[in-house]
Amino acid sequence: MTAVDDHPALEIGKARRRKEDQRLLTGRTRWTDNIQLPGMLHLAMVRSPFAHARITSVDTSVATQAPGVIGVFTGSDLDGQGLIANAWPLNEEQKTPDHLPVAVDHVACAGEIVAVVAARSAAAARDAAELVDVDYEELPAVLDAREALTDAVLVHPELGTNRSAFWQLDSAEAGTGGDVEAAITTARAEGILIEREYRQQRLVPAFMEPRSTVVDPTGEQIVMWTATQIPHILRFLIAATTGISEAKVRVIAPDVGGGFGGKLQTTPEEFATLAVARRTGRPCKYTETRSETMVSCHHGRDQWQTLTLAATKDGTVTGLKVDLLADLGAYVAILGGGVPVLGAWMFNAIYKFPAYQFNCQTVLTNKTWVDAYRGAGRPEATYAIERLMDELAAEVGVDPLVIREKNWITHEEFPFTSVAGMTYDSGNYEAATARARELFGYDELRAEQRRRREGGDTVQLGIGVSTFTEMCGLAPSRILGALNYGAGGWEHASIRMLATGKVEVLSGATPHGQGHETAWSQIVADRLGVAFEDIEVLQGDTQIVSRGLDTYGSRSLVIGGEALVKAADRVIEKARHVAAHLLEASADDLRFSAGQFTVAGTDKGISIGDVANAAWRGHNLFDGAEPSLDSDATFDADTFSFPHGTHLCAMEVDTETGATRMRKYVAVDDIGTIINPLIVEGQEHGGILQGVAQALWEEAEFDDSGTLVTGSFVDYTLPTAADTINFVTDNTVTPATTNTLGTKGVGEAGCIASTPAVVNAVVDALRHLGINDIQMPLTPQRVWKAVQSAGTDPGGPSQEAQPHFAEGALNQDPSAGATDGAAQ
Amino acid sequence: MTRVHVTVDGVQYSDDIEPRMLLVHYLREVVGKVGTVIGCDTSNCGACTVHLDGASVKSCNVLAVQADGHEVTTIEGIAVDGELHPMQQAFHEHHALQCGYCTPGMIMQALDLVRENPTPSEEEIRLGLEGNLCRCTGYQNIVKAVAACASTMETSTTARPERSAAR
Ligand code: FES
Ligand code: FES
Numbered sequence: 001m002t003a004v005d006d007h008p009a010l011e012i013g014k015a016r017r018r019k020e021d022q023r024l025l026t027g028r029t030r031w032t033d034n035i036q037l038p039g040m041l042h043l044a045m046v047r048s049p050f051a052h053a054r055i056t057s058v059d060t061s062v063a064t065q066a067p068g069v070i071g072v073f074t075g076s077d078l079d080g081q082g083l084i085a086n087a088w089p090l091n092e093e094q095k096t097p098d099h100l101p102v103a104v105d106h107v108a109c110a111g112e113i114v115a116v117v118a119a120r121s122a123a124a125a126r127d128a129a130e131l132v133d134v135d136y137e138e139l140p141a142v143l144d145a146r147e148a149l150t151d152a153v154l155v156h157p158e159l160g161t162n163r164s165a166f167w168q169l170d171s172a173e174a175g176t177g178g179d180v181e182a183a184i185t186t187a188r189a190e191g192i193l194i195e196r197e198y199r200q201q202r203l204v205p206a207f208m209e210p211r212s213t214v215v216d217p218t219g220e221q222i223v224m225w226t227a228t229q230i231p232h233i234l235r236f237l238i239a240a241t242t243g244i245s246e247a248k249v250r251v252i253a254p255d256v257g258g259g260f261g262g263k264l265q266t267t268p269e270e271f272a273t274l275a276v277a278r279r280t281g282r283p284c285k286y287t288e289t290r291s292e293t294m295v296s297c298h299h300g301r302d303q304w305q306t307l308t309l310a311a312t313k314d315g316t317v318t319g320l321k322v323d324l325l326a327d328l329g330a331y332v333a334i335l336g337g338g339v340p341v342l343g344a345w346m347f348n349a350i351y352k353f354p355a356y357q358f359n360c361q362t363v364l365t366n367k368t369w370v371d372a373y374r375g376a377g378r379p380e381a382t383y384a385i386e387r388l389m390d391e392l393a394a395e396v397g398v399d400p401l402v403i404r405e406k407n408w409i410t411h412e413e414f415p416f417t418s419v420a421g422m423t424y425d426s427g428n429y430e431a432a433t434a435r436a437r438e439l440f441g442y443d444e445l446r447a448e449q450r451r452r453r454e455g456g457d458t459v460q461l462g463i464g465v466s467t468f469t470e471m472c473g474l475a476p477s478r479i480l481g482a483l484n485y486g487a488g489g490w491e492h493a494s495i496r497m498l499a500t501g502k503v504e505v506l507s508g509a510t511p512h513g514q515g516h517e518t519a520w521s522q523i524v525a526d527r528l529g530v531a532f533e534d535i536e537v538l539q540g541d542t543q544i545v546s547r548g549l550d551t552y553g554s555r556s557l558v559i560g561g562e563a564l565v566k567a568a569d570r571v572i573e574k575a576r577h578v579a580a581h582l583l584e585a586s587a588d589d590l591r592f593s594a595g596q597f598t599v600a601g602t603d604k605g606i607s608i609g610d611v612a613n614a615a616w617r618g619h620n621l622f623d624g625a626e627p628s629l630d631s632d633a634t635f636d637a638d639t640f641s642f643p644h645g646t647h648l649c650a651m652e653v654d655t656e657t658g659a660t661r662m663r664k665y666v667a668v669d670d671i672g673t674i675i676n677p678l679i680v681e682g683q684e685h686g687g688i689l690q691g692v693a694q695a696l697w698e699e700a701e702f703d704d705s706g707t708l709v710t711g712s713f714v715d716y717t718l719p720t721a722a723d724t725i726n727f728v729t730d731n732t733v734t735p736a737t738t739n740t741l742g743t744k745g746v747g748e749a750g751c752i753a754s755t756p757a758v759v760n761a762v763v764d765a766l767r768h769l770g771i772n773d774i775q776m777p778l779t780p781q782r783v784w785k786a787v788q789s790a791g792t793d794p795g796g797p798s799q800e801a802q803p804h805f806a807e808g809a810l811n812q813d814p815s816a817g818a819t820d821g822a823a824q
Numbered sequence: 825m826t827r828v829h830v831t832v833d834g835v836q837y838s839d840d841i842e843p844r845m846l847l848v849h850y851l852r853e854v855v856g857k858v859g860t861v862i863g864c865d866t867s868n869c870g871a872c873t874v875h876l877d878g879a880s881v882k883s884c885n886v887l888a889v890q891a892d893g894h895e896v897t898t899i900e901g902i903a904v905d906g907e908l909h910p911m912q913q914a915f916h917e918h919h920a921l922q923c924g925y926c927t928p929g930m931i932m933q934a935l936d937l938v939r940e941n942p943t944p945s946e947e948e949i950r951l952g953l954e955g956n957l958c959r960c961t962g963y964q965n966i967v968k969a970v971a972a973c974a975s976t977m978e979t980s981t982t983a984r985p986e987r988s989a990a991r
Binding site: 017018020021022024025026027028029031033034123206207208209210255256257258260289290291512513514515678679681682683685686687688689690712713714718720721722724726727750 | 903912924928931951961
């Protein structure tokens with residue numbers, strides 16, 4: 001039985017303008033760095049310039065004497081500073097180096113904190129940080145993941161190896177499919193074998209608000225304000241690693257300026273600020289500079305993907321084997337190896353592959369640590385398979401959409417259990433693709449492509465296809481348990497019915513730009529039949545919302561939204577009994593619709609607001625009634641949700657200069673029920689551009705000594721308004737069946753789908769020249785080099801089976817030599 | 825220490841400051857105008873954009889002493905009596921902000937853009953905002969909002985764009 005007899009969707013689906021905008025538009029926002037407390041000290045970090053070194057001594061005497069300085073602290077001064085934890089060891093054997101917030105005697109990457117200066121102003125702290133004299137004994141560093149596998153140079157000598165963990169999913173062993181080696185052998189003999197190596201370059205999340213932390217140790221309870229996606233997880237880990245009682249720690253994420261996974265971390269800076277605040281007994285603030293963000297905030301991606309796709313001659317895929325080498329950087333971050341492993345269920349994507357094997361080796365290197373960045377594991381998987389499907393189409397000689405249609409799960413086949421063992425509940429790939437084709441003008445653009453090709457135009461046109469799915473709603477607690485993850489994946493909500501008729505909604509999902517206040521209000525307004533304007537959403541504070549698992553992995557709506565529905569239903573059930581008493585009727589005879597309880601067959605009724613007020617007064621309740629309608633709920637899903645979509649991209653490529661220009665981009669996403677189309681559109685726009693940026697512009701590059709050379713916004717090229725075009729976005733809807741709202745999640749979709757769409761388009765523009773890959777990012781220089789070397793390649797546009805992973809060669813792409821970005 | 829006299833959002837301030845202090849630090853730390861934010865340390869992001877005598881500047885790229893005797897308008901000075909400026913309203917209407925961190929700078933830059941060119945094309949808007957980074961929106965709705973605002977301000981008889989510069 002549902003609590004609501006009839007709930008017209010008045011708010012759900014409406015393009016409500018956002019509640020959170022007013023303060024953001026007028027500069028009345030509560031960013032962490034805006035917080036000032038009496039007597040507050042400002043911190044500056046002294047960071048290692050070396051990628052790998054032993055700290056032989058730290059002389060703080062001069063810095064301590066500098067004007068305004070209250071104290072200078074090294075790692076050994078900060079007893080009980082806590083630990084930066086890995087919450088997802090892939091298995092018992094995983095090698096996990098200890099990660100101290102402030103290093104004591106060893107640094108494993110540039111940017112690691114070796115001392116903290118506390119001063120009365122931020123400028124004084126920074127000046128004094130220059131005066132801390134650290135003696136390092138520089139050690140050899142290993143920067144290349146493949147080189148790290150040899151263990152010739154060790155990132156953490158005490159571990160004895162750089163290999164952190166190996167993780168496998170094999171369909172034959174799991175009983176979810178056939179034997180991949182057999183499929184490969186058959187394809188080699190009588191079918192098609194596509195063998196490729198793809199590089200997922202390292203990226204920087206680059207949220208716009210630099211991270212900032214304020215800790216107030218005054219009083220019994222320690223309060224930390226911090227720019228984080230995960231206040232609840234942070235509170236738990238502070239307690240678990242410092243020994244401070246969990247009840248004495250309050251973490252507040254005030255307004256947070258973007259995250260994209262980059263603020264899904266418990267950071268050395270947060271723990272160092274906490275330690276110095278406790279040590280000095282004074283409120284402390286640390287706000288990083290952008291240059292510090294670039295080197296010290298975890299990076300994303302960074303994988304080498306070795307892929308073998310087996311198919312019959314007509315293009316029916318018979319097996320896929322994936323070998324990942326995932327560079328973790330210097331430490332195993334909070335999700336760490338879990339990020340590439342999330343790809344395990346996604347390489348098979350929307351297709352019916354009979355055999356599959358996924359292998360992932362994680363490895364430590366002397367570079368910035370790596371963790372979740374928008375999509376986390378799923379973009380990498382989607383990139384690989386969508387690139388491969390285009391290669392297969394080229395091999396068979398058919399349109400890339402044809403090869404997908406041949407292999408995808410048809411809409412009649414849902415629910416469908418994939419070769420990786422995941423059950424997809426719903427979807428309609430045909431519908432999304434048909435709509436995308438239509439919006440794109442697919443046939444016209446193909447005709448133009450032919451014309452340009454035949455006319456020998458110097459500017460060629462390419463069309464890129466990306467049909468993707470993702471697993472969202474991270475994550476069912478039982479599955480996380482089976483994967484050895486340290487926490488659950490539920491979400492919590494509370495609804496408080498105030499005496500004035502207003503409603504307070506508390507959610508454990510903590511936003512950083514997603515518009516939760518608006519979307520949650522829409523959901524609760526419909527469910528309770530109260531006005532959108534009468535709802536206030538409280539979030540991001542562990543004292544106000546005591547339970548929560550925060551925001552990442554497109555989980556807020558799918559998991560947190562469902563918790564809201566459950567809490568609202570409990571409010572209604574409590575109210576039903578109070579209303580029955582007030583209306584002198586039996587609870588069974590009451591109908592609840594649009595916020596009103598009515599007695600069947602009479603004109604008697606009462607609004608839920610009046611019931612709430614009556615419950616608050618408590619003057620006239622039935623015997624034994626509790627004078628409150630407030631309710632809590634925690635929702636844990638049984639399985640993931642599976643948004644999907646078809647993205648089409650047209651790129652113009654100037655074969656003389658290597659310059660690329662986006663002509664058109666169409667995205668049709670099926671994200672299930674849409675709560676607010678305006679917010680959905682915004683998520684898609686931003687996500688798509690982040691994925692395009694990986695394809696065309698962004699890469700975190702280190703030099704030979706392990707210094708990040710793209711260490712500021714001067715060198716790390718984020719796209720600007722002038723670099724991009726308007727995307728065409730639309731939605732098809734097949735509701736999810738795994739939550740009552742039918743939602744699937746949208747936060748990561750654009751970023752997952754767009755990278756292969758763009759690269760497929762550029763490769764498609766040049767395929768007739770014999771080019772079948774260019775390494776990301778596709779800078780004009782790389783494209784130009786690819787064109788140049790293709791022209792001199794006597795083999796021409798050969799589509800013969802590729803040589804099997806020639807030593808040192810990347811992607812069989814002669815342009816992408818070891819000197820050209822392949823070093824990391 | 826140097827004494828500066830600066831008018832910020834219509835109010836006069838006199839302060840003794842270190843000569844090396846950047847305008848953005850003066851606004852945030854001394855005057856308390858924390859609506860103006862800092863996104864980088866290389867003058868690339870534009871998050872700190874304010875108006876100096878009516879024209880946009882990146883306030884991390886100006887010393888506070890250079891503002892001595894001048895008028896500064898920040899994001900906090902453009903709404904009147906709680907009523908949003910048309911550019912703020914357009915950003916709200918077109919969902920041109922997500923986390924909102926870039927928004928103050930983006931709006932101040934957009935106002936400068938339409939002041940100089942009241943009828944900008946999409947291309948001109950994109951170029952005009954090139955110095956302001958946004959990681960959330962993909963810029964699409966920002967461009968839409970600026971275009972919509974420019975056209976309403978053009979046709980509006982109460983022409984408010986100059987007002988922000990004059991205050
Ligand atoms: S803070 Fe001024 S441009 Fe980035
Ligand atoms: S809205 Fe987040 S950076 Fe622009």
